[in-house]
Amino acid sequence: MESLSQIVQLIFSGLTIGSIYALIAMGFVITYNITGVLNFAQGEFAMLGALVCVSAVGAGLPYGVAIIISILVVVLIAGLFERIAIYPARHSSVPTLIIITIGVAIAFRGIALFIWGTEPHMLRPLTDGQPFSISGAIIQQQSVWAIGVSLLSLVAMYLFFEKTFVGKAVIACVVNRFAARLMGIRPEKMSFLSISVSGGLGAIAGIIIAPISGASYNMGLMLGMKAFIAAVIGGLSNAPAAILGAMIIGLLESFTEGLWTTGFKDAVSFGVLLLVLFLLPNGIFAKSSGKRV
Numbered sequence: 001m002e003s004l005s006q007i008v009q010l011i012f013s014g015l016t017i018g019s020i021y022a023l024i025a026m027g028f029v030i031t032y033n034i035t036g037v038l039n040f041a042q043g044e045f046a047m048l049g050a051l052v053c054v055s056a057v058g059a060g061l062p063y064g065v066a067i068i069i070s071i072l073v074v075v076l077i078a079g080l081f082e083r084i085a086i087y088p089a090r091h092s093s094v095p096t097l098i099i100i101t102i103g104v105a106i107a108f109r110g111i112a113l114f115i116w117g118t119e120p121h122m123l124r125p126l127t128d129g130q131p132f133s134i135s136g137a138i139i140q141q142q143s144v145w146a147i148g149v150s151l152l153s154l155v156a157m158y159l160f161f162e163k164t165f166v167g168k169a170v171i172a173c174v175v176n177r178f179a180a181r182l183m184g185i186r187p188e189k190m191s192f193l194s195i196s197v198s199g200g201l202g203a204i205a206g207i208i209i210a211p212i213s214g215a216s217y218n219m220g221l222m223l224g225m226k227a228f229i230a231a232v233i234g235g236l237s238n239a240p241a242a243i244l245g246a247m248i249i250g251l252l253e254s255f256t257e258g259l260w261t262t263g264f265k266d267a268v269s270f271g272v273l274l275l276v277l278f279l280l281p282n283g284i285f286a287k288s289s290g291k292r293v
Contacts, residue, residue, distance in 0.1 A: 005136025010258040011251065012134070016143040016212070018250020019150035020046075023205035024227030025234070025242040026157060027198030032236050034173055034187070034194040035090075037097040041081065042202055043224020044108035049074045049203025050215035051112055054121040063126070071203045078199020082192050090188070105220070112217035120214035123207070146208045153204055154243060157197075170194060222266075226253075229273045248272075 024042055031039045052073050056066035085100050092100075125142040132139055161167035172180040173190045180187060205223070206215065213219075226249055234245030252272065253265040 003136070006258065008135045009137035009139075010254045012137060012139055012143060013258075014251035014254030015247065016146045016250070017209075017253060018230075018247040019147045020205045020209045020223070021227045021230045021249055022243045022246035023150055023153060023201045023208075024223055025231040025246045026154065026239055027201045028228060028231040029236060029239045029242045030157075030170075030194045030201075031198050032231075034170060035086065035097070035191050036094060037086065037101065038228070038236075039195065039198065040098065040101045040224060040228070041105040041108060042198060043220035043222070043227065044105045044112075045074050045078060045199045045202025045220070046206030046209070046223050047112060047215070047217065047220030048077060048108065048206070050123065050206035050210040050219065051116050051121065051217070052203075053207045053210065054116070054123055054215055057123065063124075067207055070207060071200050074203035075196050075200045078202075079192060079196040081199075082195040086191065086195065087188065090191070105224070109217055109220065116217055118217065120216040120219075121210075122214050123210040125211045140212075142208075142211050146212070149204065149208055153201060157201075157239070160197075166193065226269060229269050232273060233276050 024046055027042045027045065028039065031037060031042070049070050053066050053070035056069050057063060059066075061069065081104055085104050086097065089097060089100055125140075126145045127141050129141050131141065159167075161171055169180070169185045170190050170193065172183065172185055173187045177187045180190075206219070209219075209223075227246065230246035230249045231242040232245070233248060234241035234243065236242070249269055249272070252268055256265040256268045
């Protein structure tokens with residue numbers, strides 16, 4: 001097993017799944033920083049993105065158009081979710097808001113089960129072509145797409161938050177909601193924007209992973225949990241750290257599956273989560289002055 005080709009294979013596999021987790025973890029971080037709520041419906045955005053894209057492609061739309069429509073549909077659903085479920089309860093306690101997100105996640109799964117059934121659906125890869133080899137490892141083109149699209153999405157998020165007025169308004173709400181309100185920024189609008197953006201990120205993650213592992217009504221549950229673990233490990237208030245946490249989880253799962261057994265990869269992820277919570281409750285990469293976990 002210790003051959004270079006197998007190690008490269010496991011690293012690439014880990015980075016691929018880590019990229020998916022990173023997109024969803026970004027949604028967790030954005031939503032948490034703005035609203036203070038852990039949105040446990042985040043994984044369902046990935047599920048909805050994948051299944052809507054399956055239906056759009058099945059309806060005969062060009063692949064690119066189907067992807068764009070799917071992302072927009074999920075952004076719309078996420079926005080409605082914020083307006084209908086989160087906004088009216090914005091003065092409620094954090095546990096109440098978290099329970100609301102869990103309830104909405106269950107509702108999303110139920111609706112998806114009713115519409116798309118229990119059977120998994122497959123999307124074709126974004127590009128046709130044969131796998132290629134790096135140091136003897138066989139790399140699927142979809143894996144390259146997964147890593148590439150994730151990196152582009154993360155760069156786009158960075159440019160949005162650092163280079164645009166709206167992005168800076170969102171950051172202002174993160175730093176100090178009261179001061180942001182004094183400057184004329186409405187945190188309620190930023191809450192709507194943050195959850196809509198996190199919905200789009202989740203949809204991209206679902207569409208990317210669908211050609212690799214399929215799309216089904218219950219895929220969002222485990223994706224959401226793994227991304228949550230990644231976000232907690234990195235530090236819920238720190239997006240780059242959450243991305244690093246996602247890569248760590250992806251690599252841990254890949255090497256556990258390759259060197260040990262598939263059955264333990266989930267146990268390893270949750271074990272790492274417990275270890276971090278016990279020893280570094282602010283996350284591995286969070287500063288000691290981190291706000292909260």
